[in-house]
Amino acid sequence: MVKRKKSVSLHKQLHQEFDPKVKRMDVHDVQLTKLSVAAFVLFLITVWPALLVQILRVHWGWYLAIGIVLAIRPMTKVFGCKNCR
Numbered sequence: 001m002v003k004r005k006k007s008v009s010l011h012k013q014l015h016q017e018f019d020p021k022v023k024r025m026d027v028h029d030v031q032l033t034k035l036s037v038a039a040f041v042l043f044l045i046t047v048w049p050a051l052l053v054q055i056l057r058v059h060w061g062w063y064l065a066i067g068i069v070l071a072i073r074p075m076t077k078v079f080g081c082k083n084c085r
Contacts (some may be wrong), residue, residue, distance in 0.1 A: 024031075045052040 045055060
């Protein structure tokens with residue numbers, strides 16, 4: 001009988017590869033990453049007018065709701081209680 005090697009999932013491979021690299025990032029690296037993403041989005045809406053029209057059609061409340069939902073996890077990690085988990 002031939003033994004098969006356990007195949008490691010792609011998710012585990014990526015996690016093993018990028019986790020040490022992400023842990024080396026400091027606060028300034030994270031801030032620069034956020035700013036680069038914001039600049040890229042501004043670039044996209046500048047060179048692709050249809051995207052700008054689509055973005056402006058959406059009610060501002062949706063963006064606020066999405067921002068709040070996406071901020072829940074990081075904010076609970078920063079300001080949440082330590083014994084909750």
